[in-house]
Amino acid sequence: MIAQQTYQALHDAYLEKVKHKSDRLMNYFLVSFFITGLLLALFYDTWLVAIGVGSLALLAYYSTKLLLPRSNAYQYMVSVVFGLFMAQFIYQMHGLFEMHFIAFIGSAILVTYQNWKLQIPLAALVIVHHASFGYLQYIGYDKIYFTQLDYMTLQTFIIHGILATVVFFICGLWGFQLKQLNERQIEQTYEMGRFQEEQLQRKALLQSNEELKKSNKELDSFVYSVSHDLRAPLSSMLGVVGLCEMGAPDPFMQKNISLLKTSIKKLDGFIIDILDYSRNSRLEVDRQEIHFDEILADISNNLKFMGADDQRKVDIRFSIRNGVAFFSDKSRLSIILNNLISNGIRYQNPKVSDPFVEVSVEVSGSAADIRVRDNGIGIDKGNQAKVFNMFYRVSTNSIGSGLGLYIVKETVDKLQGAIELWSEPGKGSEFSIHLPNLPKGREVPANGLGARVNGRDVRANDRKA
Amino acid sequence: MEYKYKKVMVIDDNQIDLYIAEMVMATTKFAEQVVCVSSAKEALSYLAPLYENPEEVPDLIFLDINMPEMTGFDFLEEYQHLPENIRKKCIIMMLTTSLDKDDRDQAEHNEFVRRFLNKPLDRDKIAELM
Numbered sequence: 001m002i003a004q005q006t007y008q009a010l011h012d013a014y015l016e017k018v019k020h021k022s023d024r025l026m027n028y029f030l031v032s033f034f035i036t037g038l039l040l041a042l043f044y045d046t047w048l049v050a051i052g053v054g055s056l057a058l059l060a061y062y063s064t065k066l067l068l069p070r071s072n073a074y075q076y077m078v079s080v081v082f083g084l085f086m087a088q089f090i091y092q093m094h095g096l097f098e099m100h101f102i103a104f105i106g107s108a109i110l111v112t113y114q115n116w117k118l119q120i121p122l123a124a125l126v127i128v129h130h131a132s133f134g135y136l137q138y139i140g141y142d143k144i145y146f147t148q149l150d151y152m153t154l155q156t157f158i159i160h161g162i163l164a165t166v167v168f169f170i171c172g173l174w175g176f177q178l179k180q181l182n183e184r185q186i187e188q189t190y191e192m193g194r195f196q197e198e199q200l201q202r203k204a205l206l207q208s209n210e211e212l213k214k215s216n217k218e219l220d221s222f223v224y225s226v227s228h229d230l231r232a233p234l235s236s237m238l239g240v241v242g243l244c245e246m247g248a249p250d251p252f253m254q255k256n257i258s259l260l261k262t263s264i265k266k267l268d269g270f271i272i273d274i275l276d277y278s279r280n281s282r283l284e285v286d287r288q289e290i291h292f293d294e295i296l297a298d299i300s301n302n303l304k305f306m307g308a309d310d311q312r313k314v315d316i317r318f319s320i321r322n323g324v325a326f327f328s329d330k331s332r333l334s335i336i337l338n339n340l341i342s343n344g345i346r347y348q349n350p351k352v353s354d355p356f357v358e359v360s361v362e363v364s365g366s367a368a369d370i371r372v373r374d375n376g377i378g379i380d381k382g383n384q385a386k387v388f389n390m391f392y393r394v395s396t397n398s399i400g401s402g403l404g405l406y407i408v409k410e411t412v413d414k415l416q417g418a419i420e421l422w423s424e425p426g427k428g429s430e431f432s433i434h435l436p437n438l439p440k441g442r443e444v445p446a447n448g449l450g451a452r453v454n455g456r457d458v459r460a461n462d463r464k465a
Numbered sequence: 466m467e468y469k470y471k472k473v474m475v476i477d478d479n480q481i482d483l484y485i486a487e488m489v490m491a492t493t494k495f496a497e498q499v500v501c502v503s504s505a506k507e508a509l510s511y512l513a514p515l516y517e518n519p520e521e522v523p524d525l526i527f528l529d530i531n532m533p534e535m536t537g538f539d540f541l542e543e544y545q546h547l548p549e550n551i552r553k554k555c556i557i558m559m560l561t562t563s564l565d566k567d568d569r570d571q572a573e574h575n576e577f578v579r580r581f582l583n584k585p586l587d588r589d590k591i592a593e594l595m
Contacts, residue, residue, distance in 0.1 A: 224565060228563060232562045232584075234562075235482075235562045235584035236481040236482055236485065236585065238584075238585045238587075239482065239486075239489075239584065240481065240485060242485070242585060242588065243488050243489065246588065275564070304589075334566075
């Protein structure tokens with residue numbers, strides 16, 4: 001819209017310039033015509049006509065221009081005035097044939113306005129003049145001096161007319177073409193200006209993008225060092241607690257040490273969650289080929305030592321079906337799977353004999369469908385919609401930070417995917433995740449598909465839900 | 466019960482972590498002798514003269530990443546310039562609190578690094594290495 005206005009302004013300014021320049025030229029031409037009339041009066045003493053008709057012509061032009069300054073009627077008046085001067089000069093020179101050329105001069109001058117329509121009044125006047133005066137002379141009225149020929153044949157008259165028409169036509173064409181050419185030039189100038197502006201904007205955008213990336217990177221390395229500095233003493237504590245455990249057979253001490261260990265692990269997990277959350281929200285999606293078997297093996301390896309001491313080992317099973325390569329963000333996928341699998345371990349059901357977490361992956365050209373199923377304690381129907389909320393914990397006994405599933409949801413969103421939860425208390429939970437295949441170059445869909453619980457949409461931030 | 470390794474070196478700027486590693490390895494009979502150094506520089510000056518008696522070179526090195534002055538990766542840069550008879554005998558394992566993917570990738574792509582372990586070094590992890 002703004003661009004359109006700018007183009008219009010440029011166009012109007014150009015037209016204004018053409019008009020101004022042409023109007024100035026007209027002043028010179030019209031005065032010259034008037035003086036020419038005076039000079040021609042010397043031949044046959046036609047002073048009355050030279051001054052009378054010439055003044056009337058100029059008066060007609062300037063009064064139109066003064067009275068209708070906003071309209072371009074005065075330009076049409078110029079056209080009429082040129083016709084009048086032609087008629088005047090022909091008369092003054094007693095029908096000298098060459099005086100007919102004055103019409104052609106007028107026609108050529110009008111090209112400057114770049115408006116073919118201006119040729120029409122001149123042409124019309126010439127036709128009317130020639131027809132009437134020619135006829136008058138033909139019927140024997142000889143005081144009008146239309147031509148010096150004794151007898152003008154119809155053939156001569158027609159040829160005369162055709163040639164005049166051709167001149168008016170060509171001058172009109174030049175005017176029209178000149179206008180088109182100039183309009184194209186304006187367009188180009190405008191396009192060029194816009195292009196330059198766009199380039200500048202793009203440059204500014206690139207620069208601010210670069211700055212943003214830099215500050216993101218700085219923030220990332222800050223988060224990295226802070227989390228390292230927070231976690232290093234925790235791992236030392238965990239190490240020392242481990243040493244105490246080795247040398248303390250007293251069951252009372254054992255119990256206390258185990259509580260200490262759980263607390264330290266919880267704090268450590270919380271820091272890791274915050275780190276994951278911070279990285280997910282700020283870092284760009286880094287697409288690479290995903291090898292689910294490697295990622296899952298890594299995770300189950302890392303989770304081997306997880307869980308409270310009184311919990312049993314949970315059987316982690318995978319089944320991967322991938323006919324085609326899958327591309328997504330490896331670290332984000334690890335965050336998602338790690339959180340879901342560790343939840344499965346954490347919330348195992350003490351009543352079942354074979355606690356398990358089963359991960360099945362099915363890859364197609366367009367997406368990967370991942371299901372993480374367990375036979376854990378499950379989640380109450382009433383609480384299912386809230387599990388993706390920030391800091392929501394199902395019970396006060398929950399060991400987690402309340403961030404895990406929120407991070408999962410946020411991360412799935414970042415990968416433009418969708419997550420769905422089905423759960424039945426006492427039987428287990430199943431999270432199914434649909435992630436689009438994102439090979440390099442494929443456009444990322446605009447929005448994530450969100451989270452669904454038992455078939456209904458939920459919003460991660462809707463804390464009142 | 467036999468010791469798994471004769472000599473194990475731990476490179477870590479954190480004294481407590483050195484102590485933990487030493488104690489865990491002693492109680493699990495993982496290493497007969499534990500050499501604790503608190504910087505990568507110190508480790509290099511310990512290792513460099515050993516090309517004359519390679520039997521004194523540690524069988525295993527636990528290497529921390531985040532250390533002041535010279536990081537674990539800086540140490541690996543220098544390590545490759547050590548004489549071959551030292552490099553041949555040593556197994557290097559990263560032992561760090563870092564969960565960073567880049568750290569992990571970099572460690573796994575290094576020809577000298579056998580494994581990437583997260584702190585703390587405890588009985589379960591040692592059991593796995595046994």
